[in-house]
Amino acid sequence: MNFESVFLNVLYFAAVIYTFAFVLYGIRAIKGPTTADIILAVDCLSFDMAAFMVVLGIYFKSIMLASGAIILSLWAFMLDIYYTKYVLYGEVEV
Template sequence: MIEIAIMFTAGCYSIAMLLDLWRIAKGPHSADRILALDTMVINMIAFLVLYGVWRGTAIYFEAAMLVAMVGFVSTVAYCRFLLRGDIIE
């Protein structure tokens, strides 16, 4: 039963990531692209946690933590670049 729930959830996350890719490609403004990229990072974190549950190993939870940290820093850096023109002051 858990395998069916995991496969259904993985399908939903895959569809969400495809919609995020569409928003990144067709976003009318840079803010839309930033939000879509941040949402894609969140979906990837959830997908890694789901895969870790399915495989029964904890290494994917650590990978999800790394993706979360890198995703946060990249979102902040991209926003600062758009607002100020440079990342490092």
């Protein structure tokens, strides 16, 4: 079995579906009635984008590219925590 051609087909299928899902998340972020909906959409969007970055990094054959996924999944967590702290307690300390 030729790994490279099979993986190319898998990547083609997955990239189309992931792009469509990104578009749907973006539409929810535009429509969202409250701020919490937008932040929920950002949460999903960033985790899925990190997964897509790892899959795409195998195709590009570069480990420098794939290391951006760790940073993305860690920083996106910060927005949730700061929003929660602002809404519940009114004050934020950095």
